Amino acid sequence: MGCGASKAPPSAGAPGETPATKPQQPAAKPAPPSKAPSARVPTAPAEPPQDPSQAEALLAACTAGDLDDVTRLLGSAGGPNGPADKDGNSPLLLAVANGHFAVAEALIAAGADLEARNAETVTALLLAAGEGRTKMVDLLLASGADKNARNANSGATPLIAASASNFTEAAEALLGAGADMEAASIGAGWTALHWAVEGGHAATAKALLRAGADKEAKDVDGRTPLQAASLAGFAEVVEALLAAGADKETRDRVGRTPLALAAKEGRAGAVSALLVAGVGVEEADDGGYTALALAAENGHTGTVEALLKAGANKEARTQADCTPLVLACTKGQADTAEALLAAGADREARSAGDRTPLHVAALGGHTAAVEALLRAEVDKEAKAADGNTALLLAASEGHGAVVDALLKAGADSEAKDVDGWTALHLAAKDGREEVVAALLRAGADTSAAIGDGRTALDLAVQWERTHPDGRTALDLAVQWERTHPDGRTALDLAVQWERTHPDGRTALDLAVQWERTHIVDAITAAAAARTAKEAEAGAGAEAGGEGGAGEGQAWGGRQAVGVGRGEGEVEVEGRGKGKQGD
Numbered sequence: 001m002g003c004g005a006s007k008a009p010p011s012a013g014a015p016g017e018t019p020a021t022k023p024q025q026p027a028a029k030p031a032p033p034s035k036a037p038s039a040r041v042p043t044a045p046a047e048p049p050q051d052p053s054q055a056e057a058l059l060a061a062c063t064a065g066d067l068d069d070v071t072r073l074l075g076s077a078g079g080p081n082g083p084a085d086k087d088g089n090s091p092l093l094l095a096v097a098n099g100h101f102a103v104a105e106a107l108i109a110a111g112a113d114l115e116a117r118n119a120e121t122v123t124a125l126l127l128a129a130g131e132g133r134t135k136m137v138d139l140l141l142a143s144g145a146d147k148n149a150r151n152a153n154s155g156a157t158p159l160i161a162a163s164a165s166n167f168t169e170a171a172e173a174l175l176g177a178g179a180d181m182e183a184a185s186i187g188a189g190w191t192a193l194h195w196a197v198e199g200g201h202a203a204t205a206k207a208l209l210r211a212g213a214d215k216e217a218k219d220v221d222g223r224t225p226l227q228a229a230s231l232a233g234f235a236e237v238v239e240a241l242l243a244a245g246a247d248k249e250t251r252d253r254v255g256r257t258p259l260a261l262a263a264k265e266g267r268a269g270a271v272s273a274l275l276v277a278g279v280g281v282e283e284a285d286d287g288g289y290t291a292l293a294l295a296a297e298n299g300h301t302g303t304v305e306a307l308l309k310a311g312a313n314k315e316a317r318t319q320a321d322c323t324p325l326v327l328a329c330t331k332g333q334a335d336t337a338e339a340l341l342a343a344g345a346d347r348e349a350r351s352a353g354d355r356t357p358l359h360v361a362a363l364g365g366h367t368a369a370v371e372a373l374l375r376a377e378v379d380k381e382a383k384a385a386d387g388n389t390a391l392l393l394a395a396s397e398g399h400g401a402v403v404d405a406l407l408k409a410g411a412d413s414e415a416k417d418v419d420g421w422t423a424l425h426l427a428a429k430d431g432r433e434e435v436v437a438a439l440l441r442a443g444a445d446t447s448a449a450i451g452d453g454r455t456a457l458d459l460a461v462q463w464e465r466t467h468p469d470g471r472t473a474l475d476l477a478v479q480w481e482r483t484h485p486d487g488r489t490a491l492d493l494a495v496q497w498e499r500t501h502p503d504g505r506t507a508l509d510l511a512v513q514w515e516r517t518h519i520v521d522a523i524t525a526a527a528a529a530r531t532a533k534e535a536e537a538g539a540g541a542e543a544g545g546e547g548g549a550g551e552g553q554a555w556g557g558r559q560a561v562g563v564g565r566g567e568g569e570v571e572v573e574g575r576g577k578g579k580q581g582d
Contacts, residue, residue, distance in 0.1 A: 021225065055082045062091040062107070063098035068105070080112035088118035096136055096478035098123045104139060114145040129158035131280035132167030135175065147179045156184035163192040163208065171208070181213040188219040190228075197225045199239065200234035205241070215246045222253035223261075230258035230274065233419060234266030248279045255285035263291035263307065269308070281312045288319035296324035296340065297335035303568035304340065314345045323349045328355040329373065332366030337373065347378045354385035362390035362406065365399035370406065380411045387418035399435030403427075413444045420450050428456035436460075453536030 047355045061069035063276040070091075074080060084090050092112040104124075108114070115123055127146040128136040137158070140239040141147060148157050159179040162170040171192070175181070184191050190198070193213040194202070196205040199577070205225075209215065216224050226246040238258070242248060249257055259279045262270040271291075279527055284290050290310040295303040304324070308314060315323050325334040325345040328336040337357070341347060348356050358378050363368040370390070373381070391411040394402040407413060417423055429437035436456075440446070449455050 002239040057542040061093040080107045080110040090116040123149045130161035134169040157190045164195035168204045175211045193225045197237045202236045235269030248459040264294040282367040297327040326351045329361040334368035358390045367401040374409045389415045396426040398432040407442045424456040
């Protein structure tokens with residue numbers, strides 16, 4: 001991670017330091033910089049006249065590294081501190097940015113402002129350190145540049161800039177000059193050591209540790225460099241910090257140790273290094289999550305196995321009363337669930353709401369996790385506090401694949417919740433077509449009624465339960481391929497006269513009421529076809545004639561219905577013709 005502009009608080013320079021006054025105007029051939037620039041106190045020269053074209057030429061020469069042109073132009077372009085470019089870069093900044101050491105020397109000797117900043121508030125030393133130009137860093141430090149100058153946007157110091165980019169030699173030069181090791185950037189509050197370890201820069205981190213950087217410094221999240229390295233997963237850096245004596249059990253603002261942070265992200269190398277160092281595996285964060293719980297919830301199977309091997313408690317519970325297996329199943333981490341099951345985790349462990357791992361996996365629609373649990377022979381009929389089985393939960397949420405898996409494993413399709421609802425009731429109520437079809441294929445009882453007497457079909461024909469394309473559950477049911485195991489379709493079931501609403505209305509009555517013309521047509525056609533079939537078999541009433549017996553009574557006195565028919569009439573074979581009843 002680089003030193004972004006969003007990372008740090010603006011800062012003035014280091015206490016007690018003042019910018020150097022302007023040096024005297026150099027001769028045509030500038031002398032090399034003094035080895036002890038702080039000792040000389042030059043007088044301010046008179047400003048030479050500025051020629052805009054010459055100033056632009058000087059900027060171009062500094063960018064190109066043309067020392068002869070730079071030397072020639074210094075006198076006519078307004079000196080080394082003349083106009084900057086459109087991005088606020090002075091001649092010195094351009095020379096440093098492009099690595100032109102001799103040009104930088106000449107500019108410094110001519111009195112260039114070492115602390116001039118561009119539009120991004122970057123000084124020459126910040127720029128040199130961030131680009132790893134060690135020789136340039138040495139020159140600027142020797143010339144008196146502020147070693148702790150901060151980027152006003154990010155709060156980065158030259159040492160932070162070098163450390164974040166893994167420029168070890170530049171960092172060592174700054175450390176040798178006494179740069180502040182504990183200055184922190186804006187935002188994250190990271191020191192140079194934090195920046196180095198987060199990027200996995202082992203050599204730079206070791207240099208900082210040798211120089212005495214605070215290995216227990218905390219960022220805004222309360223994390224030390226060891227926690228930052230563990231979270232990022234850099235095993236070599238973790239090992240270096242542990243070898244330097246970093247606190248391996250330190251906690252951040254939410255109570256997480258280095259091991260917990262590494263486990264949450266599945267950082268196998270860091271986890272291994274911490275386990276070798278003997279960290280505790282049962283430490284829980286403020287939410288009761290152990291390292292194993294965090295790894296399980298996030299599906300890091302390898303880390304889970306490493307922690308189990310190290311003796312982690314596979315039944316440790318969070319404050320929400322969840323075991324690692326419950327957490328894995330809640331998030332659908334099937335492989336992790338299998339690893340925990342293989343290690344002997346309690347497959348029937350109850351969590352909030354008295355739910356088992358199978359309940360939470362089914363509720364979330366996690367088919368692979370459900371199948372893993374079924375292979376482990378969990379109790380398919382276990383009931384939660386609300387009386388729901390896994391099948392009921394899956395049906396209520398419309399998870400067709402999970403419903404299929406449970407039915408194939410032998411789950412009871414007639415199980416009821418505390419309100420007496422079956423899976424078919426729940427699916428029909430919300431128009432879960434895929435689930436309804438699966439339950440019908442499995443032979444679910446379509447005649448089962450809830451407390452107020454309504455069947456699944458009654459629930460399905462509620463007009464407000466519409467599909468995204470405008471179809472209702474009953475519209476979907478008229479698709480002829482949706483058949484009951486005995487060969488009947490939903491329409492066959494709908495026309496059975498005994499399937500009535502508590503107030504006496506049939507499915508046809510409801511279809512008429514809500515002006516579902518195509519459903520009326522389909523039901524009446526199905527009724528006619530059924531009557532004809534029964535007549536042929538000798539089981540039905542005699543065809544024709546008004547008010548016939550048997551199926552002729554199925555209409556509850558309604559011999560014809562009219563919905564959008566103009567005349568309000570429709571003829572039904574074997575039932576005569578008449579007006580729609582009230």
